[in-house]
Amino acid sequence: MAYFGPSKRDESEGENVGTRLAGKTAFVTAAAQGIGHAVALAFAREGAKVWATDINAAKLATLDGTPGIQTRVLDVLDDARVAAVAAEVGTPDILFNCAGFVHGGTLLDCTEEQWKFAFDLNVRSHFVVIRAFLPGMLANGGGSIINVASVAGSIKGIVNRFVYGTTKAAVVGLTKSIAADYVRQGIRCNALCPGTVDTPSLGDRINANADPVQARKDFIARQPMGRLATADEMTGAAVYLASDESAFMTGQTVIVDGGITI
Numbered sequence: 001m002a003y004f005g006p007s008k009r010d011e012s013e014g015e016n017v018g019t020r021l022a023g024k025t026a027f028v029t030a031a032a033q034g035i036g037h038a039v040a041l042a043f044a045r046e047g048a049k050v051w052a053t054d055i056n057a058a059k060l061a062t063l064d065g066t067p068g069i070q071t072r073v074l075d076v077l078d079d080a081r082v083a084a085v086a087a088e089v090g091t092p093d094i095l096f097n098c099a100g101f102v103h104g105g106t107l108l109d110c111t112e113e114q115w116k117f118a119f120d121l122n123v124r125s126h127f128v129v130i131r132a133f134l135p136g137m138l139a140n141g142g143g144s145i146i147n148v149a150s151v152a153g154s155i156k157g158i159v160n161r162f163v164y165g166t167t168k169a170a171v172v173g174l175t176k177s178i179a180a181d182y183v184r185q186g187i188r189c190n191a192l193c194p195g196t197v198d199t200p201s202l203g204d205r206i207n208a209n210a211d212p213v214q215a216r217k218d219f220i221a222r223q224p225m226g227r228l229a230t231a232d233e234m235t236g237a238a239v240y241l242a243s244d245e246s247a248f249m250t251g252q253t254v255i256v257d258g259g260i261t262i
């Protein structure tokens with residue numbers, strides 16, 4: 001039976017204790033904090049060699065020295081830099097695309113600049129990173145691509161998340177298209193769709209409100225479980241999708257949302 005919970009670690013020793021990703025190489029974007037950070041650590045704990053990347057060099061440096069993890073500063077909107085890092089990394093078995101940004105507001109609130117930035121970071125970056133690694137993955141006989149989408153978008157309409165939901169719906173479409181095109185060539189491509197996760201980025205958005213205390217209460221109120229998810233609660237699904245346990249699974253949206261879509 002597949003274990004679909006957070007990766008396990010011996011806290012007293014701080015050593016890798018899992019073997020579900022042993023012998024695999026993983027490439028993770030947006031690994032400096034939040035979901036990407038938690039997933040990079042979980043992949044390493046399960047035995048993978050992890051390349052953790054992010055544009056924020058200072059926060060990314062907190063992973064330096066972690067067993068199984070190498071870090072590289074990377075702007076996923078810089079095509080040349082992505083190509084250069086891909087050449088250094090070689091061919092991963094696992095590609096975890098986590099870069100993204102959440103804009104608030106409705107269609108009438110959305111500016112041209114927000115529209116362009118959201119599609120560049122939330123969608124185009126996935127395209128650029130996958131394009132850099134896919135030829136090598138195909139030559140190696142396949143691999144697992146995991147794109148972080150959201151319950152907001154194609155799965156559920158969320159109030160005041162117009163451009164964010166639109167881009168995350170596009171990520172689901174991108175995921176399914178790649179899955180369909182390369183299913184016979186060993187490539188699996190799935191989308192992880194979180195609900196509301198208590199990350200530093202969410203904290204920044206909450207604190208930007210006139211009443212941060214009420215803003216946090218509002219986020220919690222829309223979660224049927226009565227709480228926000230932790231980033232670590234996304235890692236069980238991520239490890240499962242990265243591992244051979246999900247070998248017969250592609251083109252799927254894996255929802256980890258605390259019941260928001262019930």
